[in-house]
Amino acid sequence: MSTLNTQTSRSKSRLRGGAVPPPSPALGGLRARIAAARVRADAIRRMPTASESPSLPEMPMVPIFQTPLPEAEALTSDRDVTKREERIRNLLNERGALRLLGALANQELVDSLASLYGSHPNFSAATDYVLGEAVLARQKGDALCGLRILLTGPAGVGKTDYALRLSRLLSLPSQVISMSNAQSSAAIGGSETYWGNTKPGLIWESLVQGDYANPLFVLDELEKAATAWGDPAGALYQLLESQTATVFRDKSVPWLEVDCSRVNWIATVNHAELLHEAIRSRFSEIAVTAPPEGQQRQLVQRLYSALLAEFALADRFPAHLSQSSENVLVATSVREAKRMLRAALALALRNNTAEIVVLAETTATTNQRIGFV
């Protein structure tokens, strides 16, 4: 007996033998135009303020998958599977294939990226690289797409902070993926369809359900991805190569090829030698060290000013950190300096003093013994 005979009368899909023909070119074009307008409207709505991206209404759009959608292979009688596929197809039809291309490489972007030299002086090599890519993109009249930067350096020098600062300057949606927590590649590349709770990965979701074709992903502590239960970085082999990224198939939606080649990647590692060579070679590797003393002192003062601004205390404490406090902080990492400043501020507020003093022994991680007196 044919499998088709087991279908219920309520089944509306192609499993009943009545394949839904694709729309005519005229109707397909109309729907695509409306879907693109929806995506643009959603992007404007999601921007906190219009000033975040004044050029949004003029941003070009590019397709991330081909239309009409491919026909499904009706090899299953599982109603949940067909319902899920129908929901995904409805989503794809509603959103359409076009997505915005953010971070257009114009002079304004180049000027804003140059501010990274001041905010992150020890990342000048990375900033040089990004600006170089921006200039090349500007030459083509294109946007910043397909960045693949691997920041290597000791803990606490500000790698993740730099990546986040860069994403803000580019005005691109961004996500940080903590690779030290990842146990499989499902987070990035989706989970297999044979799992009952199969789900697309972050890349597919960001492109299909998001508004941009070139979002930014930060792969934090990439070398710390656990490999005991699978390779969390497995999907990256395809995603980090521009040709294969063009036809990426999420494991949860294997029938759809999505163009992920414009996605921007910034990975951070402490020990690049622990990465598989195939992954490492897909990035532009940039070594980052702690800033020299002169830059470190400037950085410390900036951290101090930022801390006062965060708590609206600029009028209460001196505009500059004292020399003695500065001397203590320049001997530490950026991460440690932030922690020590914060602890010193808390102490100053508790003691109601007029100055923030950082002492060498002041840390936020002082262990206190808990016990009976």
Place this chain on the structure above:
Amino acid sequence: MRKNRTASLRQDAYGSRCLKQGNVIDRLREHWGALYGIESAIRVQDANALQAAAEALDGELIRYALSALQTHLNEAAIRDCAHLIAESILDTAASQPSSKRWEAWLKEAPFWPELAKDNWREARLQAFEIVLAALNDAGVTLNEEVQPALQREVFALQLSDLIPAALAAEIFPAESDAEVCDA
């Protein structure tokens, strides 16, 4: 205030001179009686009764009634086609329910396809307004470039763009796709 035939003030549509003579309600009742009289006279083949019944008819009133029916049918076709066109444009469901709705509407009676064809231009105009309103309700604002382009594309739609080729051939067997609804 501009009165619209589809708005609540429908009286404006019935301002014909022939309705203002005498009491039109009584005249309508008389015509129902006259029609029954004609049918009865034909059945019994009574020529005198037939003539008497025929003389009671007001040709102007009858013509007005026929005209009103034609107007209503055309308006219904425009309204329905406009909604179906808008549904097709906004239909993002994988199962494409809008195409099934077209088939049911076109096959309801033999005259609907012809009415659709005759009123296609007006239907497209209204469909564009419906689509625009739906997008506005959804918070989608069309800029100065997109709206005119969308309008052009809607106005260029043919019925053959909205229904499967097999259905188009079945509904309009003697005509090519290009001639189905070329307004």
